[in-house]
Amino acid sequence: MATSCLTHLECARCSERVDPGVLQTFCSCGGTWLARYNLEAAARSLNPETFLNRRVGFWSYPEVSPSQSDGASRGLGEGGTPLLPIRALPELELNLFAKDEGINPGGSFKARGMASAVSRAKELGASALALPSAGNAGVAAAQYGAFWNLPVHVALPVETPAPFRDAIQTHGATVYE
The missing domain is CATH 3.40.50.1100 (Rossmann fold)
Structure with missing residues (x-):
């Protein structure tokens, strides 16, 4: 099964980067965190065939989800x-x-x-x-x-x-x- 390609969180205001595996609130500058992904890695498993073979829904593309769990059943x-x-x-x-x-x-x-x-x-x-x-x-x-x-x-x-x-x-x- 595919897994998340999440690499880091980046502040929308000051561009600070933090570990996505640590619970965050706001950046010290007051900015919000944006999830950033390794899109090249995601592209290796997301192709036209992927879209035809996975069910429709929010949890069907874990490559571009910050969640590490199987949300499809949750x-x-x-x-x-x-x-x-x-x-x-x-x-x-x-x-x-x-x-x-x-x-x-x-x-x-x-x-x-x-x-x-x-x-x-x-x-x-x-x-x-x-x-x-x-x-x-x-x-x-x-x-x-x-x-x-x-x-x-x-x-x-x-x-x-x-x-x-x-x-x-x-x-x-x-x-x-």
Whole structure:
């Protein structure tokens, strides 16, 4: 089975590099970490045949996932969302498509990032997660925290719509306003 080609984390602000095998928060400069991969190594196993022979879904390409575990058996059904043709503007003569991310868990593309982040945090021994959110990221974090048995703490703006707050709390996360 293929494995992750993750090589390091790199700060988006100052370009500092750190070991991806160590649990991180923010860079000392306050920047966020970007996952970096050995794309040449990934390309050796990702080819047209790979795409035909692997199932559709978020966890089907471990070469470009930070997670080291077999997420294929551990996800909530994220990814594999359809591309839908847009025919509303035929005069433009474009082949235009929209990605329906609403069928992801929580109804948002945020499920993809949180599935990866929470899975990796669990692998690295995190005991809890905390994040600020305006809604969808908090819902996704709460869902994946519940799935991987990690307590989640979400800071929300006071004007956050109640459905987001309710969904976060329904999944067992603690909300701070």
